[in-house]
Amino acid sequence: MTSAWTPRSAWAGFARAGRHGRPQGEPGVRLTLRDGVGLATVIAADGQEDALGRILADRFGWSLPGSGAATLVGERGLVWSAPGQWLAVAEARAGLQGLAEALRGVAAVTDQSDARAIVRVSGPRARGLLSKGVAVDLHPRAFAAGQAAVTSIAHIGAQIWQRDEAPTYDLAVARSFAGSFWSWLSHAAAEFGYEVDREAEH
Amino acid sequence: MRIRCPYCGERDNGEFSYLGDAAPRRPDGLEAQASAMHDYVYLRDNPAGEHRELWYHGAGCRSWLVVTRDTRTHTISDVSPARDVARSRRPGEAA
Known part of the structure; x- marks a missing residue:
């Protein structure tokens, strides 16, 4: 198209x-x-931080960084933004495909690319x-x-x-x-x- | 003056906004007398010494904080996330 x-x-x-x-x-x-960098804010639902960490590790191989940290492998990973909030980063927007669906119920995901x-x-x-x-x-x-x-x-x-x-x-x-x-x-x-x-x- | 944000570490006070005394608790709007609302909105102590007050880390992690500051020296003895303070407080109890 x-x-x-x-x-x-x-x-x-x-x-x-x-x-x-x-x-x-x-x-x-x-x-x-x-x-063209893929960006999305990830905001954990109340009390769902552990579940969020598990899903991100299992599905994306990402570890949830603590306060003031970033866990990046190459161009992909997470940057801490605020308590319970992170910025997901990927080389391109397509790299974040499936993130919102995978985190349904445990975090709000908003594309910021x-x-x-x-x-x-x-x-x-x-x-x-x-x-x-x-x-x-x-x-x-x-x-x-x-x-x-x-x-x-x-x-x-x-x-x-x-x-x-x-x-x-x-x-x-x-x-x-x-x-x-x-x-x-x-x-x-x-x-x-x-x-x-x-x-x-x- | 610098404030040690429990999430971000020590930051310039320009990153924060001051709200005021952390002690007043809003009365129940449907139950409260007008005099109670008046006191909540207008009456503040002005202590020379330790003061617990609300600051907002707007240019950083956007967290509300309860800062314990000596008004005579600006020495800050404690900074806690306001949500933790609120959750540890019993209903009706001041901050």
Whole structure:
């Protein structure tokens, strides 16, 4: 089936592919625009957290992360959002197929794939960049791979999870704030020199 | 001032909203006298010292918290999820 509608990147009109900011040396920060990611909020019904954990483990091979944690294998898994609430993440929306049906009666599942803008932040100065806007201690002693936080950056609500010790972070903001968020991100990254990996699809 | 959210850890107070005294309990609207509603809505103690108050972690986990704070020094001695406080409370008992 064809459609008159074409997917548009959340970062379209804001992010530009290529090298930006300080021109000397290697870029300190790499920004990877992540489009088409499958996202869904999972909110446990009262008293059903154990049942939810069991179903997710049996059916999807996922373990339910505790407060401030993320359990991801590759691009799939769960990020803690609030007590009894998680963000399910998959490479694409199709990766979350069957989730709502499997969790019927134990959790409310709401597709958020179109609701968030996600950018991956890596490179040698990734931590220094985020430290300028995140009021959470990102020092490796306090925040390491597999940890997650819901906080605000430049007065914009943001969810952040660290993927590896490089360090690599994924950042999610409400899609309608993508422009304002990019304004902060690009200005904050300029002093380190940054590279945007590809053009945002229009 | 920072508040140690029981879920998120220590966070800047800009992430939270203040509601006020955690003690008042809303009277039953159908049963209560007007004077009881008046007291519930308007009357507050203003202690110099320990105060139990409600804060909302709006920029974080969106949980309501009961924070025990010394109003003279802003020293916070306890932060508990408001739902746990409410569930452990007997009917009619103040927070």
